[in-house]
Amino acid sequence: MRAEQVCDFITKGTTPSSQFMTAGSGEIPFIKVYNLTHRGHLDFTNNPTFISRQTHESGVMRRSCILPGDVLMNLVGPPLGKVSLVPPTFPEWNTNQAVAIYRPVNGMWPQFLAMSLLTGPILEWAMARSKATVGQHNLTLELARNLRVPLPPLSEQQEIVRRVEKLFAFADQIEARLRQAQAHVDRLTQSLLAKAFRGELVPTEHALAEQEHRDYESASKLLARIRFGADADAATPRAASRRRKRISG
Structure with missing residues (x-):
């Protein structure tokens, strides 16, 4: 109609x-x-x-x-x-x-x-x-x-509405659970990223070195060694000669 x-x-x-x-x-x-x-x-x-x-x-x-x-x-x-x-x-x-x-x-x-x-x-x-x-x-x-x-007859209209409203309520519950699940996933993602960058998800190089009974060079020691090597290299006659050639050239 x-x-x-x-x-x-x-x-x-x-x-x-x-x-x-x-x-x-x-x-x-x-x-x-x-x-x-x-x-x-x-x-x-x-x-x-x-x-x-x-x-x-x-x-x-x-x-x-x-x-x-x-x-x-x-x-x-x-x-x-x-x-x-x-x-x-x-x-x-x-x-x-x-x-x-x-x-x-x-x-x-x-x-x-x-x-x-x-x-x-x-x-x-x-x-x-x-x-x-x-x-x-x-x-x-x-x-x-x-x-x-x-x-349709009025009684049928009312029954259809009742069933649809029940389905709407069920859909609302599912939507609410999905929002909660998404919020949980977001929090979990941030937590996993934080643990990854703190080295909590896999054994660190230090932990592996201890397990394998070998020496471990920390990042600070490695950086110090690199800097020391660079300073020592700069002090050699060859390095000084290279600098003079660049200046004279």
Whole structure:
């Protein structure tokens, strides 16, 4: 089915002048593309922006009033395919023109719609029809409305969401373990390098000399011998003759 058949409406936001937006706190949270994710949840901890209620309720801004349970998808990329379910953190939200707003009908569970829009075939269908400019892909609102989404019975939607969320949780655990393993590898690498340069990984020449009952010349003694030899060589008549020839030449 087309997305517009399972939604009360599908629209997009409007961007007010920057003078009407504030960072960090305010009355109405204003969602931007970077707040959307590829996992279906909204990340409003990332540089949150707000607008006043007066701005929220004025003119064309009223059409992009967002409610908890709405589903958002970015129309501008890269990357496309960022979809987020709006949580009940605030009673009302708003967004800009780079974000499509889906308000599902009663028979379409919002979580299921969000996960449907995240699937590869739907994204590939949209990408194939998107407007591509230099380094950017844009979806029109018409394409957003024509995306093909499944509509199984509500109980089946809920079961699919439950299983997908379980898999997401499992993937998060694996990712956390991989990060821990990588951190351990990094620490181990530094430790091995430190031991290598301290001579702790293989027997040193001094240790081998003791095991083989032979003399060992330390680096300091070797350097002293080399310097002594150089000084002695410089003092010989031949060396002095060479210096005189170079000077006379």
